[in-house]
Amino acid sequence: MATAVPVFEERRMSIGRVFQRAFAAISLNPFVILSLAFVIGALPGLLMTYFMYEIGLTNPAVLRSGSISSWGIAAAGFVSSILTFVISSLVQGALTRATVSANEGERVSFGESLAAALRVLLPLIGLSILWALGIGFGFILLVVPGIILLMMWSVATPALVVERQGVFAAFSRSAELTKGAKWKVFGLCLLLLVIYWLLSLIVGLVGLGTFRGSSPEGLTATNIVGSIIVGTIFNMLWGTIQPSLYVELRQWKEGDSADSLAEVFA
Numbered sequence: 001m002a003t004a005v006p007v008f009e010e011r012r013m014s015i016g017r018v019f020q021r022a023f024a025a026i027s028l029n030p031f032v033i034l035s036l037a038f039v040i041g042a043l044p045g046l047l048m049t050y051f052m053y054e055i056g057l058t059n060p061a062v063l064r065s066g067s068i069s070s071w072g073i074a075a076a077g078f079v080s081s082i083l084t085f086v087i088s089s090l091v092q093g094a095l096t097r098a099t100v101s102a103n104e105g106e107r108v109s110f111g112e113s114l115a116a117a118l119r120v121l122l123p124l125i126g127l128s129i130l131w132a133l134g135i136g137f138g139f140i141l142l143v144v145p146g147i148i149l150l151m152m153w154s155v156a157t158p159a160l161v162v163e164r165q166g167v168f169a170a171f172s173r174s175a176e177l178t179k180g181a182k183w184k185v186f187g188l189c190l191l192l193l194v195i196y197w198l199l200s201l202i203v204g205l206v207g208l209g210t211f212r213g214s215s216p217e218g219l220t221a222t223n224i225v226g227s228i229i230v231g232t233i234f235n236m237l238w239g240t241i242q243p244s245l246y247v248e249l250r251q252w253k254e255g256d257s258a259d260s261l262a263e264v265f266a
Contacts, residue, residue, distance in 0.1 A: 021244035025102035042231030089124035093117025095239030151182040158246035177249040
């Protein structure tokens with residue numbers, strides 16, 4: 001039986017409501033959302049970090065010794081980047097499915113959420129690559145263009161997953177939805193950055209430090225647990241807040257109910 005979630009009628013964009021939507025989705029379907037954030041979010045990233053450590057790519061002493069060729073370093077970096085894009089695409093696509101459905105009180109399974117991401121995986125990967133390249137290049141150009149693109153493209157992923165648009169259409173749709181609310185979106189991104197920093201700081205202070213590639217003991221139990229905690233929580237937050245922002249912007253601009261949004265997955 002579906003659990004009711006908050007219904008918002010006021011036609012103005014609110015960051016507070018974005019968080020309300022995200023936390024309502026988490027409370028409605030906590031097992032699935034936490035599982036998605038852990039299984040296809042934090043865990044693969046940790047395994048990739050462990051692999052990079054084992055072959056010496058995170059150890060300055062190994063790199064200085066020349067035991068790994070520059071081609072080997074470049075190949076490992078390329079594979080790592082591709083895997084990162086694939087993982088991030090899967091996480092965001094699956095959590096978008098779970099979050100948008102939760103906005104109408106519908107619980108979806110882990111498999112249903114993952115299937116929704118897999119159906120648009122290639123476009124999601126292409127979008128992630130262009131998103132990273134565009135914003136990265138924008139930050140090189142005196143930072144401000146990167147910030148502008150970050151705000152403009154902040155809901156491109158949920159636009160692609162929900163509306164089944166192409167990559168460039170999703171960027172345009174995101175720019176359309178964020179028009180008039182970019183500073184609020186910027187404030188939301190800053191808040192998430194602060195939350196991530198605080199999470200890392202708290203975990204470090206209680207002895208669950210982040211991974212140290214040059215540490216002689218390598219990956220310790222506290223390194224592993226700390227990485228999993230921070231990775232899972234942040235994946236869960238970003239993975240639910242981004243589609244919640246999309247729903248809030250769409251309702252603000254167009255007055256769409258959560259019901260009409262969820263119909264695309266029927």
